[in-house]
Amino acid sequence: MTPSSSFPVALRSLTPDFAPGSVWLVGAGPGDPGLLTLHAINALAAADAVVYDALVDKRVLGLARPDAQLEFAGKRGGKPSPQQADITRRLIALAREGRRVLRLKGGDPFVFGRGGEEALALVEAGIPFRVIPGVTAGLGGLASALIPATTRGTNQAVVLATGHAAAGSEEDLDWSALARLRQPLILYMAVANLPRIAGALMAGGADPTTQVAIVASATLPSEQILETTLGGAAAALAEAGIEAPSIVAIGSIVGLRAQLTARTAAGAP
Template sequence: MSRPALASLTPPFRPGEVWLVGAGPGDPGLLTLHALNALQAADVIVYDALVDERVLKLARPEARLEYAGKRGGKPSPRQADITLRLIALAREGLRVLRLKGGDPFVFGRGGEEALALVRAHVPFRLVPGVTAGLGGLGAALIPATTRGTNQALVLATGHTADGGPADLDWAALARLGQPIVLYMAMKNLPHITAELMAGGMSADTPLAVVAAATTAEERVLETTLGRAVADAAAAGLGAPAIVAIGSIVRLRAKLRGLAAQIEAESGAVGGKR
């Protein structure tokens, strides 16, 4: 798509604005047109750790890239400093793209940054992205919902702002009987799984870990709640990863099995011809 054609489908990115943009779970093909337009119009891009390098390569050559990634357990920029930087860049009259993995408003601190921009009288626009808790699972063939498995879906974070286990009523979540999708849960997975089982969730409940979702490095582990910690460690899986717990996980094996059967049957028919 040509630059003029793309610009005609998206809002203008004006000098002095900050766009809070979701880059999706990793695969550049999951970018929205608004996100692509922002990448090709921005003067400066302040990006997070989970933004795929292939996404950054879509920026116009003149754009300045500023890393502002936050990774658990590692030295990271303070959120307050990142926000102040966005405000300062906008006041220089630049088109500022704040680029985040997934969706800015789903465990992405986008709400905090938006509030700060409003208080500073800096105009902003929110561009939603495909959140990993849905897009990452879908790409791994784990449906978030089906009529035969669940009537609700819980999206939750696995840790607090200081890195400790999320302060949630895990027993109440266990009693819901609905699938749980966890972001940023690998560090605290031993605590979370123990709390869910203590709350009454069966150790045999299906669980999947989707690491590096939608990228070439994607790995999927299918296990159970009771074996998740040991199996994830044995497989060498760590962050970034999405953890899905519940009946939806079983559908992955069924879908993969049916797809393999159809492919085999098609090959057999083709061979006879």
């Protein structure tokens, strides 16, 4: 089969060739299909098989070639999910059948997306692959919610972290050490453990009045934005009923949203 002609020739010439028997690890961005890269759109138009995650918007899948084989491989915390080893084996098997295999992930495949693990497995199996970066939700999702990750007046660094292991496991982060940095934190997969994380940060010296924003379903029509404080996060989260997928921002950058939304509402340029 040949790549779809629906992808404009002028744009196709700007992207790499998607060769049969190879795997592309592609970031689909935080949700809005408009945030896909040209390389990602080209891959969707050319792929014979698309192995996609739970956070990939249906409208993105709608850009796949009409006769492409779509396979769900979503992993969601606390719910029955495909095992990573099975997903990797499937990618290898499809590539060995001579297919153009698109591994489609929400956000960026190398930012808390297990793309590195899959790339290593492809190398070991001798499968050609390419990584197509995507707009990571921790940055793009906040930007769409008018929360800059950095500004000269607020912070000199920003920490991207996962809250998924914040249940006392050996992989858990040293939240007290992060609190002492006095720099904004952007947390992925942290909603379920946010009360624990907030408590650990405050125990490490973080001010309970530190601003917090929780952005659910970032960039999508169903987006929800909850602003609270570190001390009030647990109660506010429970009252609002916000669930995953969500990005959590903690720190001075959150306060910029109120300034930007106020100026936008006032019609400022």
